[in-house]
Amino acid sequence: MITVGLLGCGNIGHVIAKGQENFRITAVYDSVSARAEAFGKEFGAAPYDDFAAFLQEPTDIVVEAASVAAATTHAESILLAGKDLVIMSVGALADVSFREELIQTAREMKKKIHIPSGAIMGLDNIRVGQISGIDKFVLRTTKNPKSLSREAEEKTCIFSGKAYDCVHQYPKNTNVAESLSIACGRDVDVELWMDPNEDRNMHEIFFEGEFGEAYIRVRNVPSPDNPATSYLAALSILSLLQNLDNPLVIGA
Numbered sequence: 724m725i726t727v728g729l730l731g732c733g734n735i736g737h738v739i740a741k742g743q744e745n746f747r748i749t750a751v752y753d754s755v756s757a758r759a760e761a762f763g764k765e766f767g768a769a770p771y772d773d774f775a776a777f778l779q780e781p782t783d784i785v786v787e788a789a790s791v792a793a794a795t796t797h798a799e800s801i802l803l804a805g806k807d808l809v810i811m812s813v814g815a816l817a818d819v820s821f822r823e824e825l826i827q828t829a830r831e832m833k834k835k836i837h838i839p840s841g842a843i844m845g846l847d848n849i850r851v852g853q854i855s856g857i858d859k860f861v862l863r864t865t866k867n868p869k870s871l872s873r874e875a876e877e878k879t880c881i882f883s884g885k886a887y888d889c890v891h892q893y894p895k896n897t898n899v900a901e902s903l904s905i906a907c908g909r910d911v912d913v914e915l916w917m918d919p920n921e922d923r924n925m926h927e928i929f930f931e932g933e934f935g936e937a938y939i940r941v942r943n944v945p946s947p948d949n950p951a952t953s954y955l956a957a958l959s960i961l962s963l964l965q966n967l968d969n970p971l972v973i974g975a
């Protein structure tokens with residue numbers, strides 16, 4: 724049985740806890756210790772309010788499902804503690820030198836850093852961008868203003884630029900852009916829209932290169948407990964965990 728330490732007892736944490744089958748969450752940590760305690764009581768995991776003590780639990784893998792700040796602060800120490808790592812707050816990896824240091828640490832510790840497909844489809848084959856030419860790569864994200872904790876009367880573009888720059892302004896909405904950038908090997912172009920007539924979290928990917936062209940559109944149901952996070956993102960990490968010990972690997 725794979726044992727999991729969970730960093731962040733929020734929306735995604737609860738979805739994966741409810742889907743435990745071939746893995747078990749045995750230790751949890753959250754910046755709000757009452758939240759970790761309640762989570763621990765509900766799912767039978769040990770709650771921690773001290774991160775160093777949390778790392779001493781003999782878990783195989785730590786799932787970060789908290790925030791870009793949490794991933795930035797804790798990722799290195801998780802790897803140094805000899806644990807594999809799943810990063811949901813992928814925006815933390817926009818800083819190239821931080822990302823390269825983390826990969827180096829993982830290599831030295833013989834550990835893996837997993838980036839789940841998250842709120843999109845097709846991340847696996849987008850890696851072809853690293854081995855063949857790309858002419859165009861644009862991510863257009865459209866959400867209801869409520870999912871962005873904003874208000875708007877009409878469809879409005881609130882960001883247009885590179886993924887790297889988006890992370891500083893919209894850390895909760897840059898994970899997809901950063902996952903795509905890492906997958907295809909370049910800082911992708913991003914448009915972020917809010918639309919009062921859109922009730923889904925929509926991600927459209929326009930990708931052209933030597934292979935041909937692709938248009939991927941995902942219209943995600945927002946998570947009831949956190950409308951900024953698509954339910955697909957939580958399902959994606961659950962699927963990743965359920966397949967960790969599966970000898971049959973699907974996808975690129």
Ligand SMILES: NC(=O)C1=CN([C@@H]2O[C@H](COP(=O)(O)OP(=O)(O)OC[C@H]3O[C@@H](n4cnc5c(N)ncnc54)[C@H](OP(=O)(O)O)[C@@H]3O)[C@@H](O)[C@H]2O)C=CC1
Binds near residue numbers: 736812949
């Ligand atoms: N890769 C992808 O495609 C996607 C990634 N995400 C990312 O996944 C992460 C989790 O999402 P979700 O579960 O919906 O978020 P929630 O806000 O529902 O849960 C996160 C929990 O982690 C806590 N937390 C935040 N920062 C820290 C910290 N530094 N140390 C310890 N605990 C912390 C939060 O506390 P508090 O409320 O006090 O901040 C909260 O309890 C987010 O960063 C989100 O942006 C989401 C969707 C798609």
Ligand SMILES: O=C([O-])CC(=O)C(=O)O
Binds near residue numbers: 842897924943952956
């Ligand atoms: O759709 C989602 O779940 C979140 C999102 O935009 C992102 O993290 O980039």
